[in-house]
Amino acid sequence: MLSLYTFILLIFGLAVVLDAKSSSGNSVLVILDPARRPDYSIFFDGLQEKGYDLTFRAPKDETPVLIQDDIPSFAHVVFFESDTKHFAKDITPQTLVELLSGKTNLLIALSQKQNLLTSFAPEFSLILPPPGSSLLSYFPERKENNSVVPIEVPSSSNIISAGTAPVWFSGVPFVLGNNPLIFPILNAPAESFAADAEGITPDALADAAEKGGEGLWAGSQLAVAAGFQTLGNARVAWLGGVELFSNEFAKKEISKGVKSGNQQAAADIAAWTFQESLVLRIDSTTHHLVNTSVPKEHYTINDVVEYIAQISRFNPNKGKWEPYSGINDLQLEFTMLDPHIRTALPPVPGSPGKYAVTLRVPDRHGVFKFVINHKRKGWTYLQSSTTVPVVPPRHDGYPRFLSAAWPYYAGAISTSLGFFVFSALYLAGDARETNLRKAKGAKAQ
Amino acid sequence: MSTAYPLPTNLSKTTVANTASLLRIVALGLISAAAIASRLFAVINFESIIHEFDPWFNYRATRVLAAKGFYEFWNWFDPTAWYPLGRVVGGTVYPGLMATSGVIYNFLHAFNLPVDIRNICVLLAPGFSALTAWATYMFTKEMKDESAGLLAAAFIGIVPGYISRSVAGSYDNEAIAIFLLMFTFYCWIKALKTGSALFGTLAAVFYFYMVAAWGGYAFITNMIPVHALALMLMGRFSSRLYVAYCSWYAIGTLSSMQVPFVGFQPVRTSEHMGALGVFGLLQIVAFAQLARSHLSSKQFQNLLTVAVIVMGVVGTFGFIALTYMGWIAPWTGRFYSLWDTGYAKKYIPIIASVSEHQPTAWPSFFMDLQFLIFLFPAGVVLCFRELRDEHVFVIIYAVVASYFAGVMVRLMLTLTPVVCVASAVAFSSLMDTYLDPTQPEAEGESRPAEVDASAASNGSTASTASKKEKEKAKKPAAGGALSDIVAATSSSKKSKGVWGLDTRLVVIAHSLLMLGFFVFHCTWVTSSAYSSPSVVLASTNADGSQHIIDDFREAYYWLRQNTAEDAVVMSWWDYGYQIAGMADRPTLVDNNTWNNTHIATVGKAMSSSEEVAYPILRKHDVDYVLVIFGGLLGYSGDDINKFLWMVRIAQGVWPDEIQEPNYFTPQGEYRVDDRASSAMRNSLMYKMSYYRFAELFGGGQAVDRVRQQTMPKTGPTLDYLDEAFTSENWIVRIYQVRKEDDLGRDLKSANAFAQGKKRKRTKPVSKRRAITV
Amino acid sequence: MAAPSSSSSSSPVLSLWKAYHQNTSDRLKFIDSFLIFLMISGIIQFVYCVLVTNFPFNAFLAGFSSTVGQFVLTASLRSQVNPENKGVFKDVSPERAFSDFVLGSIVLHFFVFNFLG
Incomplete structure (x- = not known):
């Protein structure tokens, strides 16, 4: 009390x-x-x-x-x-x-x-x-x-x-x-x-x-x-x-x-x-395939991926963090040892503080990183690195039957069919011969 | 007929046959038991653990297979190997070994026997060695007879040349590959002898299994065509050869391309062109035979000559043109270095640096094969005497394998089966002659030609099992089975032979003594030389008790328990698989050695100064660096001894920045004491190995026991790395890479500042550039 | 297998053909017709590969080796069934030869269809 x-x-x-x-x-x-x-x-x-x-x-x-x-x-x-x-x-x-x-x-x-x-x-x-x-x-x-x-x-x-x-x-x-x-x-x-x-x-x-x-x-x-x-x-x-x-x-x-x-x-x-003015921070970053919303554990090559960062700025007058869309030269790098993709990360109009970009994963498998490395004099440095493996397609991820290969399919199928027909006829011929021989044998008797 | 010793006469033929086969089965069982038992030394002395380096990767892959199923294994992309390039395991591995373990695992689990996958992996090799013994028995049976077969099985069961790669715990491709090799050869010989397409298909199926299991399948791919070609050149073409070879080649080649790692190589590389060429040649010769049966001889001659000339010319030019245009790849480095032995040292240092790829020294032939090595030529000569089709195979195999075994230590393994077969043939012939009880008659009497009893040699083969009692028990029984001898009438009088018991006894006793020595030698070599899991070392204390040195596992488990899960570890490629298997951390390079530039990058980082190496480490996100140092203990397999290979490999990619002569003294010596060259002293590897080493000796002289040199009193200092862990005997040392300085300084100056040193006064930096004329 | 274009050898070819026609039994001729069908199929695939494209190389290899493999298996069957060769094949009766042939072909087709797609 x-x-x-x-x-x-x-x-x-x-x-x-x-x-x-x-x-x-x-x-x-x-x-x-x-x-x-x-x-x-x-x-x-x-x-x-x-x-x-x-x-x-x-x-x-x-x-x-x-x-x-x-x-x-x-x-x-x-x-x-x-x-x-x-x-x-x-x-x-x-x-x-x-x-x-x-x-x-x-x-x-x-x-x-x-x-x-x-x-x-x-x-x-x-x-x-x-x-x-x-x-x-x-x-x-x-x-x-x-x-x-x-x-x-x-x-x-x-x-x-x-x-x-x-x-x-x-x-x-x-x-x-x-x-x-x-x-x-x-x-x-x-x-x-x-x-x-x-x-x-x-x-x-x-x-x-x-x-x-x-x-x-x-x-x-x-x-x-x-x-x-x-x-x-x-x-x-x-x-x-x-x-x-x-x-x-x-x-x-x-x-x-x-x-x-x-x-x-x-x-x-x-x-x-005293970190009142020009203070930024990355609230969160996320990535997912376009048209989905859950981040995947690993991506396949040539996937189309969307990367989203949420950035806010500290407002000293109110003492709160507010979403901030004022950075217009933010860059995103998709790096494996060296950046394979370096693209702008523009703010999304209509969503304060949200920066998003859609990119196509390169045709190379490996362990890549989404890197934001934004340094401007006076402003807080924005640094973020998200590691994501990129795997080659699964064995059944490739197109299976290609139209260009029709002679080969025809050839293989015709061989199998021919084999079946051949063995059937051969056996029939065999049966006929043994019947004939039996008949001859019976006749000879 | 007169016999040197009496034979029972009242045994029927079927009794004898049944007893003989029973004895054979028992003998094979005992041989299998001996084979398995002699491979278990490591498990009994130490524990059930995977040995060496390569088996650790196979073990990891098998774990993935057992845990997630076959399709996950088939598509497995390992992001923790070769960071950050990753490794597509499904397409770069020979899956036969893992698939075999997976099948056994699932089979046992289906019966609710919860055997751990590790035990299956450890004990797979001994199990398959028993199967190898059986396959060698079948193979030699085709060469000579069952007694030679049993001898060959016994030999290969315990011979050290094969044991070295198939002890319990050595979970490597050779464990199942040798069994598949012998069985494929057996199927091939059987196909050739009977002319049955069934055995040809069987040979092809097991060839496919072999292709899935081991990279050495190229040996079979070239042995069988060489054999077929030799038979054709000897004029021994027959329809059986045609049936056997064509069914093997057609099905075998098609099936071998199913393995993703092999891919299209069978139609694209020079190593496989021999088989294709012989295939084509066989078609031509078969058609020629067919045509001959329908034509008169002269017309046939004309047709044949023209056709052969045209075919030969077209074929040769076709091959040359395709190879020149690059459509057919030339011999790859690995196989090319077998012909040109100096090639690898100059162009592919990675291949040359592996200790298993060095030429074989003479003593290792004796150590691995003991008395078989001098029975072996005798066996080959005996094959010349008989010279059926299958003997030609053994002769070719013997010659080729002898050459390869002389070039590379690792290929002793392919020599071992043919040595066992040939020496079994020779030994068995010797036994036949001296166990055969018939004596030549004095002039005038007829003597039957004798066929040897197979069971006679049974007694001697059973005695090669490790129990001496069985030896005594089998000998009397051997005599009984001798009456298998059919009193065949002979056409020729035998005037040469062996009289009396005494010569027989001397020779037989001596042979049994040799066999006894062989068993003793094999067991001794196995237990002392080939049964150490190189992960755990053992030495003896001053009072004779065993002292286990477990530094490797201590360090790997420290990594496993004290570092972040995605902390990247850099070490030399030898230890990559072990780090991945035991510490479960991403590594930069490992024993697969598929990317030479990546390995050269690691080599450059190790052999450059800290300032040059640090950007490389940061670029690859390396958190920890691991080195092996044997100077305290006297362990000579450490990284300072391998250092020159790192330099050479790095020099291959960056010849301007790394030069090997810089790491030697001006007199050309390789020193690590105060006379070491400055490049050596500043290299990262040297600093990491000897950091704080001098402190151990408390002010006295620090001695490196491996190089036998005394170290300078002040050791090296490290600015960019921190010591994270050193194992008990200083064998494994782990360093943590420091992050960049907060203030953007280079770490050397940051360290100097932290220790209180003041910077020099600097003048303002000129913003203007001088005009250069 | 092409006959060389030398004028003096045209008669061996003709006589070969005549002798063949007379001496071979119907059954063997039946097998030979199957062989020729396979050869034509293989040549078509090979020509297509060389002239047009070898892109799905695995499909080409599968189709081509299916014809080649079936060809050699059938040729083996022919030689095993040929009564002239009885002395060569001591352990293989014609019935056994046929069952070997069927088994080998099934294995071959299994691999072919696995490799085709």
Whole structure:
């Protein structure tokens, strides 16, 4: 028998749970000295409003542990304490990678200091600039320091919502290597460059000029915010500086009367990292012969088979998975060592979330796989593989009597008939001969 | 007539005949019992288990047949063999063996005798060996007489050359094939002798059974035509030959094409063209005979000459043209390598790498046949003396089989029956001469020519059974049956012969001693050399007790119980059938060796470095890799010893990437210690075999007992595989293939990172390409 | 079996034909007519295979070997029944020959019809 008070508390708790925005959990560990929390209050309060459970941990604290008994303790980790050199024993690059294998998402901010992040970032093929450098830009003309750089938000970004005002940035840029899993969210402006506080050295400039601009840490090849999605669909957002999320930049005006877009951009980047936006999943896949509905254990060559996939997308506003028919370049491969068939898997109009295609099994027996391998930057990777053996026709699956073979049938049948007639006549002749002989014998007597 | 020893005179002919046949039946029964009993060593010493490699596949197929019925077996597509290509078992197997077991299984179950299919499979070979003994008896009876037949049956019952392929547990095609071989030959000889189409049809039906059972049926396909051709060339064409050969060929060839694995080969390949040619030739000669009876000799000569010339020319050109155009396939590699023995090593390394395909060493002739091997030429010479049609057959068979047995160890099996037959003829002739009690008279008296008593040799044959008491009991009885001798009047006086008892006794005693040695030798060879199920090894401890090494089954059952049901296992093809049979997991390659490229892919993966092998492993969805390593125990049949064959086979398909000389030291030695070449040390096979091997020796020198070399102190490291299981004596080692890194790195760097090493600083990647002039 | 086209051998062929006609019994001629029927049937099938198509090769083989097999069995019967050959076939009486013939033909036809479709 529950009291009214507990009952209301329960409902409230349920409401909180129902209001969860992330598709993979809402417990967040923030590695930041709690004393510095007020500097980022706009960002953190925004998170809490959405329903996230924030836990703060100073870098030297032993608890709460990142991984307990081989299970990650939190669904998301925010790493803002990038200026510190020494961390607790369980915060190492190796444990952070383990977190990713455990499907924990990371939001990491870099800094000029050399700490564990400097050895961690290259694993994601991020190439960091020489130590001590930060992003500098003399343009546009502004009253701030040349290390505080305004950056336009690209209109084609699918992470930061359209129409966001330019953001203020201060920190370290980096260059993306050639790992296909990483993609830029925000690139540095074309006129910016990376150098330490004194500015770029003339030697480095001359060197780079000789090489035609190679090796110069400058231009829009530098990225200040990048996203990385592991093959297990855990997301990591790399930021060049933690100031991007600070209250100060959020409140600073980008131009007369226009507030900077930092608050919006910060919320959007966090939303992407915490598996709210651009999250897809394959609900189910099935295959069957056309005009039937039950999947077969194995198919025969040249069968016509229909393959159906059901895909949904997470709606962060409602906190639910909804069928999604917006992927128009989904591909299906029918593979045995190499794809024998590669065809488009279009959405079926009229059935939300359903993608179907009809294909003819190749003329080759073996163990085939239906493979969906859809990777787009920013979106969850859709990977599915269904194994199905393809057998040759049964011995009575071939057409039996062919019209082209009629002379042979006629020949064989005529031989058998001839044999019967022959033996009958032969025996009759035999009987007649013995009768004759008997008659002769009788006569002779 | 005077006799060396007295004979009873008051026995009627029918009594003697009845007693003789009773003795024969008893002797045949004892021979069957001896044959079956001497094959049971493995079952008694170890257990009722299927041996070796190939029988495991036959056993799996038979299980499918017994469980699901014949049509499911006929259409069986095995998706777990040769992953992911699969194997169409129904069309690539000789179904005779499985069908036989299935019939016996259903027959016993119809009587509600719930015999497990495994026991049927294990005991099928001994059962059929008893039938082989009977078939050899019938065959030799046609050659000489019943006594020679009994001797031949006894010989083939226990001779090691046949036992090696038909012990209990060796569930392979040869188990029933030799019986079918001898019985088909018996039917053929009987057909030839009587000229009856019934025996010709019977020969064809059993030939069909043989085609369904063993790939060696091509031997019969060529022996019978060669025999017919030899008879025609000797001028012994007769209507009987025509009847026998044509009924055999017509029905036999048609029925042999019913087996899907054979298909249209009998009219398309060179191995079968001999039979077709002789068939055509027989028609021509028969028609010529017919025409001769109606024409005068001179006209016939003209007609015959012209006709034969035209036919010969047309026929030869026809064959050459068809072969050239490819309509008739040339000799396949397997058979071609019998003529050109160097062919396989150069072009088909898979065939050359099988140990059974190596040339026979001299000692193995003695080990397999003992004193039969020197009685054998004597028997062939005796056949020359008689030279009836059937003796020509034995002579041809003897010559051909001797050649083949010299080329390939495996074909000792086809030599064994004819050796038994010929030596039985020789031995029996010897016994006839010395058991015959008639002595030549002094001049002037008439002496009947004697016909030997069949029962006389009965006594000696019965003694070859393993009981010594029976020997003593039979001997006195032998004398009684001797009065089978008919007092036939002779036309010629016998002036040569053997006088007195003493010579007779010496020779007979010596022969019996030889037979005794033969029995002793056969039993010893069987028990020590041919009765080990190679799945289980045995050795002796320091105190003499037996120590069973069961590593194989331990590892296969680990796989069976600890891995996912569709986990794919990669190993060298030797172990494919065993893995499929005992561990029940999909394999990449197995003993069927039908796809050389797939085997070469496995060979390439084994002999390349980890980075090169890993994409191959991932492409084929390999989850586990299995290697056999004998270095700890001294087991010399391990994969490092077979490694060069893997390299050669891979080199055959990828000569640019794999070169055999890279795996030898610069001096040309095959080393695995610190002097091993870098290709060797980095190869996947080497790493998997010696991973953590040095740790076993606790800091001391690690010694590989098979290669007799000391291993370096630091062993190899593995980045792309994890050790999953190593058996008790380190014979079987199983490794799990790691999945791709989550972060998309290559596993080597991922491992280095996990151990705490830092990456080198890299410069930004240039997005611009240099202009090349 | 074609007679060669040499002018000097036309007379052997004619005399062969005359001798054959005179010397063979009616029963043997009856068997020979069956043989010729089988031969014609076989030649038709072979010509069809070579000229038109050999596609259902198994059907061709079945039909052709049915004629060839029946031909040799009948020829064997002929030689066994021929009273001139009595000395050659000691164990096979004409009745036994006929029963062998029937048995062989039945086995042959069984395989033929199995292979045909």
